[in-house]
């Protein structure tokens with residue numbers, strides 16, 4: 107267990123009881139997968155969503171990283187579950203960081219989570235050819 111000294115209690119909660127750890131079959135047509143890395147520290151985060159009728163019905167993650175990255179991804183999985191893809195795209199890393207009271211030096215950990223959600227949605231949309239041309243150029 108990590109100590110209370112450097113982390114907010116919500117980070118500790120997610121770190122000690124991470125939600126939705128696991129992985130789905132990447133080849134499943136209903137699954138969108140994203141693996142993102144933080145150049146700043148070499149940490150890696152994988153988030154996968156399972157989508158039915160435009161709603162995230164299930165989600166899982168695996169993160170090799172610091173406590174803040176684990177907490178950010180765990181929290182992100184809680185936030186996307188049950189939401190439409192458009193609602194998921196509105197999740198901002200700043201909201202994650204605020205909820206977890208991350209210090210500035212840990213902002214990139216929350217950025218990984220936002221990026222992973224966006225890319226998982228992108229991956230799902232590519233599989234279903236649901237991208238419009240503006241989306242293709244933004245990621």
Ligand code: FES
Pocket residue numbers: 146147148149171172173
């Ligand atoms: Fe690598 Fe955060 S710097 S775990």
Ligand code: FES
Pocket residue numbers: 144146147148149171172173174175212214215218
């Ligand atoms: Fe690099 Fe948290 S992901 S310090």
